[in-house]
Amino acid sequence: MKEKILDELKKVFYPGKTHSVLEEGIIDDVVVEGNKVVVKIKTKEKNQAVIDMLKRSIPMSLKKVDGVEDVELEIEKVVEEKEKVANIKHVIATTSGKGGVGKSTVSVNTALALAKFGYKVGLLDADIYGPNIPTMMGIEGIPVTLDPDHKDKILPIVKYGIKVLSIGNLVPKDAAIIWRGPLINQAIKQFLEDVSWGELDFLIVDLPPGTGDAQLTLAQETKVTGGIIVITPQNVAMSDAAKANDFFKKLKIPVLGVIENMSYFICPNCGARTDIFDHGGARKFAEQNGLGFLGEIPIDVEVREGGDKGKPIVVANPTSPVAQAFEDVARNIVEKIKALG
Ligand SMILES: Nc1ncnc2c1ncn2[C@@H]1O[C@H](COP(=O)(O)OP(=O)(O)O)[C@@H](O)[C@H]1O
Numbered sequence: 091m092k093e094k095i096l097d098e099l100k101k102v103f104y105p106g107k108t109h110s111v112l113e114e115g116i117i118d119d120v121v122v123e124g125n126k127v128v129v130k131i132k133t134k135e136k137n138q139a140v141i142d143m144l145k146r147s148i149p150m151s152l153k154k155v156d157g158v159e160d161v162e163l164e165i166e167k168v169v170e171e172k173e174k175v176a177n178i179k180h181v182i183a184t185t186s187g188k189g190g191v192g193k194s195t196v197s198v199n200t201a202l203a204l205a206k207f208g209y210k211v212g213l214l215d216a217d218i219y220g221p222n223i224p225t226m227m228g229i230e231g232i233p234v235t236l237d238p239d240h241k242d243k244i245l246p247i248v249k250y251g252i253k254v255l256s257i258g259n260l261v262p263k264d265a266a267i268i269w270r271g272p273l274i275n276q277a278i279k280q281f282l283e284d285v286s287w288g289e290l291d292f293l294i295v296d297l298p299p300g301t302g303d304a305q306l307t308l309a310q311e312t313k314v315t316g317g318i319i320v321i322t323p324q325n326v327a328m329s330d331a332a333k334a335n336d337f338f339k340k341l342k343i344p345v346l347g348v349i350e351n352m353s354y355f356i357c358p359n360c361g362a363r364t365d366i367f368d369h370g371g372a373r374k375f376a377e378q379n380g381l382g383f384l385g386e387i388p389i390d391v392e393v394r395e396g397g398d399k400g401k402p403i404v405v406a407n408p409t410s411p412v413a414q415a416f417e418d419v420a421r422n423i424v425e426k427i428k429a430l431g
């Protein structure tokens with residue numbers, strides 16, 4: 091009798107999935123009492139509609155088994171542990187008011203610099219509008235794989251000693267995706283919950299520019315240790331920086347500091363320095379707003395080339411002044427985090 095019931099449960103699809111309720115692993119026990127069957131279910135399912143469907147579909151199927159007249163479901167909801175990403179010590183979010191300021195470049199090279207210091211580092215490309223981290227890290231087109239130990243989770247891609255995951259590795263490259271709020275929320279949630287990040291000292295999250303849903307979800311889903319604002323010296327970028335700062339404030343995410351990217355130019359031939367844009371604006375902005383200042387990154391053709399070729403400057407030319415500048419930024423981040431306590 092019990093075997094027949096289990097066979098029948100193999101045919102009951104889990105709502106929204108392509109496998110059965112049995113494979114979903116929610117059936118804790120089946121007890122047969124005469125012509126009555128008690129199915130004990132343990133589930134983390136939060137969606138009440140799914141639970142309601144199970145309440146209908148399981149009894150309906152089991153009543154087909156000879157000798158079964160009554161089916162009772164005992165549903166126990168298992169509460170998921172609160173700290174969702176407990177094995178990640180610090181989540182750091184980088185953002186900018188607008189695109190094109192080098193937010194991803196900074197995220198990538200800072201992550202690699204932290205790894206060089208010996209930290210365990212993850213890099214999450216949450217910029218669903220312009221996921222360029224696969225290109226920058228040279229992992230374009232590499233498909234993600236399932237974690238053999240946790241079949242419901244995926245493994246990040248390991249490159250240059252850090253663990254990387256981008257929406258770009260999950261959807262076709264030029265897919266014109268119109269992401270709306272709920273989808274973004276779901277994507278970010280899954281990036282945090284359904285990825286086997288393992289033990290990490292730092293997870294750097296490259297957020298989309300602006301102050302939208304991704305930022306909100308991240309703040310709601312996990313404890314973000316601190317935010318980093320990337321700006322360029324031009325004045326236009328400044329008002330955007332103010333917006334990013336306000337947003338972090340609203341979400342009660344401490345700002346670790348501001349980085350000025352494309353800050354100045356050093357001539358590769360003569361070594362002379364030129365402030366192409368009005369250099370120093372980011373430091374001023376930080377001072378005016380009581381924020382930390384994490385450093386200045388010069389504009390350098392090698393940075394762009396490194397990004398295009400999938401070999402970031404911190405690994406491509408580690409002794410260059412720009413790589414050193416990124417290491418300084420990484421050191422300052424560690425200091426700021428230590429100061430937070
Ligand atoms: N310091 C820099 N020197 C030279 N090129 C840079 C620098 N920072 C970023 N870039 C280039 O500028 C472009 C935009 O940078 P990216 O990191 O993609 O910006 P964002 O993520 O803010 O949109 C890329 O081509 C990148 O290689």
Ligand SMILES: [Mg+2]
Pocket residue numbers: 193194195217220222
């Ligand atoms: Mg980017």
